[in-house]
Amino acid sequence: MDNPGPIPLTFQGGAFQLGSPGTFIGDEIDNLEGMKSLSVGANFTYGAGGTSVTFYLQTTLDQGNTWMDITALRFTNGSLAQAVNLDDSAQTTPVTPNYLALTPGTVQNGFLGASLRPVVVVAGSGYSGNTALALGAVAR
Amino acid sequence: MRSTNPSAEAAYRRALAKRGRKVRIIRLLGTAPSITQFSADVIGLVQDYIDDSAAVSRESGYSGRGLGAITQGKRQVIVMSQDLKEKHFPLPLQKNDQVALLDEHSNLLETLTVSQVDAEKRIMAGAIELMATGVE
Numbered sequence: 001m002d003n004p005g006p007i008p009l010t011f012q013g014g015a016f017q018l019g020s021p022g023t024f025i026g027d028e029i030d031n032l033e034g035m036k037s038l039s040v041g042a043n044f045t046y047g048a049g050g051t052s053v054t055f056y057l058q059t060t061l062d063q064g065n066t067w068m069d070i071t072a073l074r075f076t077n078g079s080l081a082q083a084v085n086l087d088d089s090a091q092t093t094p095v096t097p098n099y100l101a102l103t104p105g106t107v108q109n110g111f112l113g114a115s116l117r118p119v120v121v122v123a124g125s126g127y128s129g130n131t132a133l134a135l136g137a138v139a140r
Numbered sequence: 141m142r143s144t145n146p147s148a149e150a151a152y153r154r155a156l157a158k159r160g161r162k163v164r165i166i167r168l169l170g171t172a173p174s175i176t177q178f179s180a181d182v183i184g185l186v187q188d189y190i191d192d193s194a195a196v197s198r199e200s201g202y203s204g205r206g207l208g209a210i211t212q213g214k215r216q217v218i219v220m221s222q223d224l225k226e227k228h229f230p231l232p233l234q235k236n237d238q239v240a241l242l243d244e245h246s247n248l249l250e251t252l253t254v255s256q257v258d259a260e261k262r263i264m265a266g267a268i269e270l271m272a273t274g275v276e
Contacts, residue, residue, distance in 0.1 A: 007228040008167070008178040015170035029228055045174045132174030 001034030001139065009057070009118040009135035016118075016133055018053055020126040023100070026118035028064070032139055035112040037087040040137045044075035044082075047131035051124020052076045054104055055135060059113040068097030070111055074104035075133070088112050148265035152220065156183050163217065164240035164248075167230060179240075180227035182219050186241060189216035189271065215239075215252055217270040218262065233257045239272045250274060 011017070011026045042055050054074045058067040073082045084107050091110035100119060102108060118135055160183040169176045217239050224231060237254045252272035259268045 003226050003228060005227065006178070008169075008230050010167075010169065010178070010230050013167070013230045013232075013234060015176070027230060031225070031228075043176075130171070130174055132170050134170065134174070134176040136176075136178075 001036060002031050004035075004140050005138065007032075007116070007137050007139055009116075009137055011118070011120070016120045016135070018050065018120075018122050018127040018131050018133060021051075021122045021124060024120045024122070026120070028115050028117045030115045032112075032116060033114045035088070035114075035139050037085060037140045038070075038112055038116075038137060039083065039085045039140075040071055041081070041083040041135070042073045042075075043134040044080050045130070045132045045134070046075075046077060046079045047127060047129025049125055049129065050077065050122070050127030050131060052122075053127070053133060054121045054123070055133065056100055056102065056119040056121070057137070058099075058117050058119060059111055060115050060117075061111065061113050064115060066097070067099060067117065068111065069099065069102035069108060071107045072102040072104045086110075086112065143263060144266040145264045149220075149267075152218075152262075152265040152267050156185060156220070160185055162242040162244065162246060163219065164242055164246075165219065165224065165229060165233070166238040166240060167234070168236070168238070178230065180224055180229040181242070181246065182223040182227065184239070185218040187216050189214060214271065214273050217252070217272055218267050219270070221259070221266050221268050224268075232259055233268055233270065239270065 007029045011024055040057055056069045057071045059070050060067050071084050086109050089110050163184040164179050164181050166177050166179045239252045240248055241250045243249055252274050254270050254272045256271035261269050
C-alpha cells in the first residue's frame with residue numbers, strides 16, 4: 001500500500017474533546033491506497049461525569065462523497081482500552097453501509113478505502129475531570 | 141497552478157541529502173495529565189539562526205539596539221511537507237509542536253519546541269520552515 005505505518009486519528013489536528021455532547025468529525029487521512037489491513041486502538045481514560053462516547057472509524061469508497069462505518073467502539077463510565085483489526089477479506093454478500101449506526105463493539109470488515117476518518121459521538125452529558133480518548137491506528 | 145517547483149524541490153532534496161539529519165516532529169494530543177503524541181521521523185535541515193534585530197526598528201521607528209541576541213538553543217529547522225504527508229503527520233505544523241533531534245541511530249539528543257511556523261516562505265520547494273527553541 002501507499003504509505004504504510006501509524007496514522008493519526010485527530011480532530012482539527014489535535015485530540016478529541018469530550019467535554020460537551022455532540023458529533024465530532026475528525027480529520028481525513030488520505031493516500032491509503034492498497035491498504036491490506038488496519039489495526040485500530042482506543043484508550044479511554046475516565047475522569048468524571050459523562051454518559052457515553054462512541055468512536056466510529058469510517059472509510060469512503062467514492063472519494064469522500066459518502067462514508068461508511070467500519071468499526072464502532074463505545075465507552076461509558078470506566079477506563080477501558082479496546083482494539084480491533086480489519087483486513088481486506090472478500091465480502092461477497094452485499095452489505096448496507098452504516099453511517100454512525102454500526103453496533104458498538106462490532107466491525108464491518110472487508111472495506112478499506114483509500115481514506116479514513118474518525119468520528120466521535122458524545123451522548124448525554126459531557127465528560128469532565130481529565131477524561132480523555134486516545135486513538136491510534138496502523139495501516140499495512 | 142502548481143504550488144511547488146520541481147527544480148526547487150530537487151535542490152532542497154539535494155541539500156537535505158548533503159546536510160540533513162534525522163528529526164522527529166511531534167504533535168502532542170490532549171491535555172495534561174492525559175497527553176498522547178503522534179510523531180513522524182523525517183530528514184530536516186537544522187541550523188542556528190539569528191533574530192532579525194532590525195525588525196522592531198523597521199516596524200516601530202525606534203532603535204532596535206540590544207535586541208536580536210541569539211538565544212541559546214534556538215534553531216531553524218527546514219523539513220519537506222511531502223515527507224510529513226507520507227508519514228500521515230497532521231498538517232499544518234503548529235506552534236508548540238516539538239522537534240526532536242536524533243542521532244544516526246534514532247536516539248534522542250535534544251527536544252525543541254516550535255515557536256514559529258512558516259509554510260509559505262519556501263512553498264515553491266515544498267518545504268516548511270520552523271523556528272524552534274530548546275527546552276529550558
